[in-house]
Amino acid sequence: MAAVTVAAAQAARSPRAVLARSITVLVGGQLTTWVATLAWTLIVPRRLGPAEVGVYTLGQASAGILLVLVGLGMRPMLVREIAADRSRGPHLIGAAIILRALLSIPAMVIVVVIARFGPFSGEEAVAVVLGSAMCVFFVVSEPIIAALQAIEKMRYLAYATVLSSTVISVGSIGLVVFGVRADGLLLTSVVMTAVVALLCLVWVREHFQIDWRVTLHDLRQLLVESLPYWSGAAFFTLYLWTDSVMLGIMVPSTVLGWYGLPTRLFGTLMVVPVILTTAWLPQLTHAFQRGVDALYGAARAPIELVIILSLPMCVGTLLVSAPLVRALYGPGFAGSIPVLAILALCVPPMYLNIMANQVMIARKRQLTWTKVMVVASLINPALNVVLIPYFQRTHGNGAIGASAAMVITEVILAGIGAVLVRQAFARSSLVRVLKGAAATAGMATAVLLALPLGLVAGVVVGTISFPLLAFVLGVLSEQEQAQLRAAVTRIRRGWGADSRA
Numbered sequence: 001m002a003a004v005t006v007a008a009a010q011a012a013r014s015p016r017a018v019l020a021r022s023i024t025v026l027v028g029g030q031l032t033t034w035v036a037t038l039a040w041t042l043i044v045p046r047r048l049g050p051a052e053v054g055v056y057t058l059g060q061a062s063a064g065i066l067l068v069l070v071g072l073g074m075r076p077m078l079v080r081e082i083a084a085d086r087s088r089g090p091h092l093i094g095a096a097i098i099l100r101a102l103l104s105i106p107a108m109v110i111v112v113v114i115a116r117f118g119p120f121s122g123e124e125a126v127a128v129v130l131g132s133a134m135c136v137f138f139v140v141s142e143p144i145i146a147a148l149q150a151i152e153k154m155r156y157l158a159y160a161t162v163l164s165s166t167v168i169s170v171g172s173i174g175l176v177v178f179g180v181r182a183d184g185l186l187l188t189s190v191v192m193t194a195v196v197a198l199l200c201l202v203w204v205r206e207h208f209q210i211d212w213r214v215t216l217h218d219l220r221q222l223l224v225e226s227l228p229y230w231s232g233a234a235f236f237t238l239y240l241w242t243d244s245v246m247l248g249i250m251v252p253s254t255v256l257g258w259y260g261l262p263t264r265l266f267g268t269l270m271v272v273p274v275i276l277t278t279a280w281l282p283q284l285t286h287a288f289q290r291g292v293d294a295l296y297g298a299a300r301a302p303i304e305l306v307i308i309l310s311l312p313m314c315v316g317t318l319l320v321s322a323p324l325v326r327a328l329y330g331p332g333f334a335g336s337i338p339v340l341a342i343l344a345l346c347v348p349p350m351y352l353n354i355m356a357n358q359v360m361i362a363r364k365r366q367l368t369w370t371k372v373m374v375v376a377s378l379i380n381p382a383l384n385v386v387l388i389p390y391f392q393r394t395h396g397n398g399a400i401g402a403s404a405a406m407v408i409t410e411v412i413l414a415g416i417g418a419v420l421v422r423q424a425f426a427r428s429s430l431v432r433v434l435k436g437a438a439a440t441a442g443m444a445t446a447v448l449l450a451l452p453l454g455l456v457a458g459v460v461v462g463t464i465s466f467p468l469l470a471f472v473l474g475v476l477s478e479q480e481q482a483q484l485r486a487a488v489t490r491i492r493r494g495w496g497a498d499s500r501a
Contacts, residue, residue: 037268040169041261044185046329047176050257054248055123056182057260059131061244066111066132070103070139072223072230075146076281076361081225082150083282084289089147090211093204095222096143098214104139108132119249123183130186137190137197144200147208152282156203164196228367242377243402246384251398258335259399261325266343269313273354276302284362292363296423299359301477303352303424308436308475310351312466315444317344319462323455335397342403349414356417359424372416380409432475439469 045053074096082089111132115125141160148156171192172185204210244263247256280302287298321341325333360369387401418425443466450461470476 036166036169037264040172041264041268042328043173044176045257045261045264045333048182050254050261050332050335051252052182052257053260054253054256055127056185057244057256057263058120058124058248059127059182059186060260061248062111062128062131063134065245066107067135067138068230070100070107070135071142072100072103072226074100074222074226074229075142076358076366077226077229078143078146079150079281080285080361080364082147083285086151089150089208091214091218092222093143093147093208094211095214095218096146097140097210098212099219099222100139100143102219104136108136123181124248124253126183127186130183130190133190134193137193140197141193141200144204147204149278150282151207153207154279156200157278159203160196160200163199164192168192228370229361242381243384243388243406246381246388247398247402250388251392255335255392255398258333258397259339259402261329261333261336262340262343262399262403265324265340266317266346269317269347270350270354272309272313273306273351276306277354277358281358281362284358288362288364292423295359295363296421299355299362299421299424300426300429303355303359303421304429304432306351306355307348307433308470310348311436311440312443312462313351314344314347315440316447316459316462316466317341317347319444319447319451320455320458323451323458327455335399338397339399339403342400342407345407346410349410349417352414353410353417356421359421368420372413372420375416376409376413379412380405383408432477435473435475436470439466439473439475442466442469 048056078092078096082092111129115128120128145157145160148154168189171188172180175184175188244256244259247259280298284295284298288295318341321344322337325337325340329336357369360366383405384402387405388398389401391401391404392398443462446465447458447462451458
């Protein structure tokens with residue numbers, strides 16, 4: 001009997017079971033967040049209007065830029081190092097929080113100076129300061145979340161995601177009903193990130209006792225270890241938010257709002273690679289400890305999967321972009337239609353690039369991807385300098401130029417990423433991707449036939465048709481089918497336990 005119990009416990013802790021459990025938990029959290037974000041996207045922009053959405057987008061861009069400056073991009077480094085050696089967790093968490101806190105002080109002073117004397121209006125300046133203030137609390141929460149991810153305690157990541165995104169989204173919906181503007185929504189986000197930071201300090205106590213005894217040598221060593229990750233994250237953030245900042249300087253707030261809304265919708269499409277890379281990174285790290293061949297063998301399935309799933313996301317978004325924006329936001333956001341359609345083309349290359357970056361992290365070749373992001377950070381602003389004024393002058397919509405610049409940059413990066421992870425591909429990879437493309441083509445046909453009946457009909461048909469066609473064509477591997485069954489079984493057991501309770 002004892003042997004059976006031990007065997008069951010070992011089976012429960014097998015890599016496949018752990019991965020299935022991790023994905024299940026992350027899907028639950030991300031699904032909740034996705035629904036709340038969708039509700040935010042449906043209601044808040046219409047209430048605020050394009051100009052206020054532009055102010056809100058500027059605040060979010062400020063948060064993203066400052067976070068990478070003070071955060072040193074060390075989350076993936078912490079995940080990798082703690083996954084490889086859990087005993088380093090307490091000291092790495094403490095050192096990371098202290099180092100980032102020290103850096104945040106001069107950074108916030110610089111932000112206030114820029115907001116006061118920079119090219120921003122009064123409301124825009126407040127948005128810049130509030131967006132940056134969120135980073136003060138990310139200083140605490142992010143290293144803890146990284147440590148919990150490293151030991152595959154994904155439920156805490158789900159909790160943090162639900163609190164930091166879902167609660168903010170739902171709260172924002174209530175606030176705009178009572179007339180709260182963009183700066184008020186950003187202030188709500190600051191308060192919620194503070195709550196999450198406090199909860200992270202509570203959650204971590206069960207698994208790590210944070211070691212606050214940190215010397216200058218420890219901080220210097222952590223800074224050096226973080227540099228390859230920081231430089232990669234810095235260039236990535238510069239590339240990701242440059243278009244919003246340049247639009248904020250070069251065009252009216254209304255045009256920035258036309259760009260901010262599609263990027264918010266586009267962000268919801270990133271849920272797939274976020275879930276898969278978060279769940280897979282610890283396992284890729286363990287695989288690399290067995291050698292490079294083992295790493296690429298382990299990476300093949302998630303890389304193939306993200307490429308396949310990117311196809312219906314891209315095509316579906318492209319097909320429904322016009323009726324979606326018209327139905328939900330009205331004529332005031334007509335300028336967002338071409339932007340959303342163009343950004344949809346970013347989905348396949350961006351999915352591949354996210355996965356390629358994770359493989360480089362697991363292989364301890366983060367500096368390689370940093371060089372890739374340097375290329376992006378040079379190409380994207382150069383394209384924006386030309387394309388934003390051109391489309392603003394010819395179409396009255398510089399946001400089209402920013403979205404086109406992102407597509408061109410992502411395609412170039414995807415070519416580089418495919419070369420970097422080429423060892424993960426096999427002949428079977430091409431077969432699977434072609435099956436996924438065939439399922440996507442069938443879905444597109446069904447959606448086009450259904451759209452004359454209305455937007456809802458098109459979305460429902462697309463949501464149902466792709467999984468059915470993928471099943472018929474055998475897109476999922478046997479291992480993925482087993483993981484899917486394990487996830488469904490786990491969800492059913494959870495529901496059963498809830499009903500009995």
